[in-house]
Amino acid sequence: MAIFRAYAKVLExxxxxxxxxxxxxxxxxxxxxxxxxxxLQRTGGAYETTTQLSPSLRxxxxxxxxxTSDTALLAIADLAEVPVSLEPLRGLDPHTRIVIRAELQYEADEGSRVSGLRERRPAVATIMPDGTVVAGDALPT
Known part of the structure; x- marks a missing residue:
């Protein structure tokens, strides 16, 4: 079954x-x-925020x-935004750069069955196996 996650973490x-x-x-x-x-300023100091779900992710x-007949995922698909806990970031320097992300992780062949993944947009840049970054799709389909 696919797993949906919305989370905040330190930008490494x-x-x-x-x-x-x-x-x-x-x-x-x-x-x-x-x-x-x-x-934290936008949330009034609360260690919880929300993140928008793009139409393509939804x-x-x-x-x-x-x-997969997953009713919990189906309910998430109807939401424009989802809550994200900032609790794992409590105690960090307020000047720490963070990212807030929402993602769908597929299991087995589920990803190949979703049409949005088959309609891939061109990349702005590609990180190669040796760590170099090149413009665009290094391995276009």
Missing amino acids: PDDPAVRIYKAGYRTCPGEPGQLLADV NDIREIAEL
Whole structure:
């Protein structure tokens, strides 16, 4: 069964977003991630926030939920945003850069059965096995 996760974590130097940013490729304005202090300011100091679910992620969740008859996943597919606990970050320096992510992890061949994965967008950059970062799709399909 596919597993949906929404979480917050420290943005590590080896995170793909950091590596792509440091290589000079920009997918959005500013540095990757956000300051924990900024998130806490938006939540009024509460160690819980929300993250938006993109329409494509919601479609993937709905499709796999229907394929596997997973009612819990189907309920998530109807949500525009989901709660994310910041408790694992309690006690960190407020200037720590963090990421808040929502993802769907597939098991066995589930991913190959979801149409959204078959309709892949071109990459901004690719991290090669040796660690170098190159522009675009290094191995286009």
